[in-house]
Amino acid sequence: MIKTSITLQELRKKIYIKAKADKSHRFWGLYVHICKMETLEEAYRLAKANNGAHGLDKITFDDIEQTGRQQFLQNIHEDLINDSYQPQRNRIVEIPKANGKTRKLGIANIRDRVVQVATKLILEPVFEADFQDGSYGYRPKRTAHQAIERVAQAIVNAKTRVIDLDLRAYFDTVKHHILLRKVAERVSDEKILRLLKQMLKAGGKEGVPQGSGLSPLLSNIYLNEVDKMLEKAKEATREGKYTHIEYTRFADDAVILVDEHQRYDWLWEGIRKRLFEELNKLKVEINEEKTKFLDLNKGESFGFLGFDFRKVKSLTGKWRANYQPKMQARLNLMGKIRDVFKRLESQPLTRVRDIINPILRGWVQYFRVGHSSKTFGYIKDWLTRKIRRHLKKAKRLKGFGWNLWSTKGLYAIYNIYSDFNISPRKVSPTR
Numbered sequence: 001m002i003k004t005s006i007t008l009q010e011l012r013k014k015i016y017i018k019a020k021a022d023k024s025h026r027f028w029g030l031y032v033h034i035c036k037m038e039t040l041e042e043a044y045r046l047a048k049a050n051n052g053a054h055g056l057d058k059i060t061f062d063d064i065e066q067t068g069r070q071q072f073l074q075n076i077h078e079d080l081i082n083d084s085y086q087p088q089r090n091r092i093v094e095i096p097k098a099n100g101k102t103r104k105l106g107i108a109n110i111r112d113r114v115v116q117v118a119t120k121l122i123l124e125p126v127f128e129a130d131f132q133d134g135s136y137g138y139r140p141k142r143t144a145h146q147a148i149e150r151v152a153q154a155i156v157n158a159k160t161r162v163i164d165l166d167l168r169a170y171f172d173t174v175k176h177h178i179l180l181r182k183v184a185e186r187v188s189d190e191k192i193l194r195l196l197k198q199m200l201k202a203g204g205k206e207g208v209p210q211g212s213g214l215s216p217l218l219s220n221i222y223l224n225e226v227d228k229m230l231e232k233a234k235e236a237t238r239e240g241k242y243t244h245i246e247y248t249r250f251a252d253d254a255v256i257l258v259d260e261h262q263r264y265d266w267l268w269e270g271i272r273k274r275l276f277e278e279l280n281k282l283k284v285e286i287n288e289e290k291t292k293f294l295d296l297n298k299g300e301s302f303g304f305l306g307f308d309f310r311k312v313k314s315l316t317g318k319w320r321a322n323y324q325p326k327m328q329a330r331l332n333l334m335g336k337i338r339d340v341f342k343r344l345e346s347q348p349l350t351r352v353r354d355i356i357n358p359i360l361r362g363w364v365q366y367f368r369v370g371h372s373s374k375t376f377g378y379i380k381d382w383l384t385r386k387i388r389r390h391l392k393k394a395k396r397l398k399g400f401g402w403n404l405w406s407t408k409g410l411y412a413i414y415n416i417y418s419d420f421n422i423s424p425r426k427v428s429p430t431r
Contacts, residue, residue: 008038012125019129019186026184027126031191034118035080040073043117047110047213055109056091064110076114083191087112087202090209104172106209108202116199117213119192124217126186131220132227137251138216144305145369147248148323151255151304152370154246155296155311155321159257161268163275164302166290170252171219172207175283176200179208179222219251226278230256233274237267245271248304255304260297307370323370330375333363334382341386349390353416360417368423376420387416 006014011033018025033039054060064072079085090106108116124140131139136147176197184193196218203209208218230247237244244259244267256275258268272293279286294300301310307323314320337356344352360383364376384407388400391410411418 008036008042008121012121015122016125016129019126023130026186026188028188030122030126030187030189031195033122034115034192034195035077037073037077039118039121040076040114043114043121043213044069044073046117047113050213052113052211053093053107054091055107055112056089057109057111059110061110072111073114076111080115085115085195085198087115087199090203090211103210105211106203107211108209112199112202113213115195119195119199120214120217123183123187123192127217127221127224130186131224132231134230134247135220135224135227135249137220137249137253139220144250144366147250148305148307148369150246150248151257151309152321152323154248154257155309156319157243157246158260159244159246160260160296160311161258162292162294162296162300162302163256163258163272164292164294164304165254165256165275166287167252167279168285168287170284171210171215173284174208174219174222175206178282179218182221182224183218216251222282223249223252223284225282226275229274229278230271233267233271237264250305253305255302260295306367324372325367325375329363329367330379333359333379337383337386341390345390345393349387349394349414352390353414357415357417361419364417364420368421370422373422376422380418380420383416384410387414 015027015030019027048061051061076085088109088111090108093105093107094102095105096102128140134150136142136144136150179200180193180197183196187193199212199214200208203212208215208222227247227249230245234243234245234247244264245256247254247256256271258264258271276286292302294302296309296311299310301308303309303326306326306329308326309321309323311319312322336359340352340355340359344355367375385400387410388402388405391405392399392401410416
C-alpha cells in the first residue's frame, strides 16, 4: 500500500495540534519540511503576492518568471538540502515618518525572502499554539480591527487607566541570543536554529529587519513573555466574569487598560512595575518620551493603530468609547491625494481617478469602523473641492463650478470612489 504524502496545510494543522496539546514538547525534524518543493512553491506565491521591491541583487519577480520559476525554486531546494544556503545582506531603505525621522526597512533578495516565508510556514503553527489572546499583529485570522474593538470594549467596561506603551526602536534592538533561546524552547532542530541565526546575522548584529517575511513571527515570539505576564495578571485578578485589566498588542504597538476604581490602585501600580521588569529582561527599552500613563475619566486620549481613543458620554447619557482616525492619519491621506492632483494638474480627471481611487478605498476601508463619520464627511468635502478645481482649471476658469455640476453627478460620471459609509459598531455603550 502506497502512503500518500501529507499536504502543507495538513502538516501545519498537525504541528499546531501537537504544540497546543503539549506545551513542553520540543519539535525536531522540521527542517526537511522547509526544504520541500511544496513549501517553497507556497512561500514563493506568498512572497510574490506582496509584490515587494528587489534586493541588492536587483532580481525581480518578472526576471524569475522569464528565466524559469521552477528552476529558481529547485536551486533553493538543493542549497537547503546540501546545507550550502547562505542568506545575503538586505538592501536598506529609509522610509520617512510623520515626525520627520526615518524608519529602516530591510529588503531581502527574493531568494532569501522565499526561504524566510518557507521557514515561517513551518514554525508558525508551533508558536501560534503559545501566543496569547491579546496579541493580534500579523497572526492568522486576526486583524487590526479586532484589536481596536478589544480596546474599545475594555474602555466600555470601565478600564480607563491606560498605559500607552511605546518601545524604542524595537525591531532594531531585538537581541539575537535571547530570541534564539526562546525559539529553542520549542524547537530542537539544529538545522533550523542555524538557519535562523544566519538570517538574523544577515540583517546585522542585532534586530529583526522590518520587511522580512519572518520578522513579524520572530517579534511576536520575543514579546510573548510580556503577553503571558499580562494574561496571568488578568486571570489572577478576575472575579467571576469580571476582569480588571485588559491588554492588546499589535507587533510593537501595545496598550494596557486597568479598572478605574480606586480599590485597584495597587493593580495599576503593580502592572507598571511588572511591565518594566519583563521588558528589562528582554533588553527592550521603553521610549519614556512617548509612553503615556493616562486616565480617560480626566478627558485624556491615546492613539492606537491609527485611531484616537477617548471616553465620552452618548446622547442618551451612556458612557462609550469614541475612536476615530487620528489627525495625522487624515493629514497623511490628504497629502497623498494633493500630490496626485498637483502632479497631474494638466491631465484628465480620469487619469487622476485611477491613482486616487485605490488610495481612498484602502484608507476608508480601514477607518470605516468606530466613529469616523465626521472625518469622512470632512475628507469627502475636501476631495469634492479638489475635483471641482481640477475641472475648472482644465477650462482655465476660476471657482469650483457649483452651478455647473452636481456633486453626486461628478462622482458617478467619473467613477470616483465615494463609499464613505461607516460599518456597524460592534462595541455597545454601557447601560
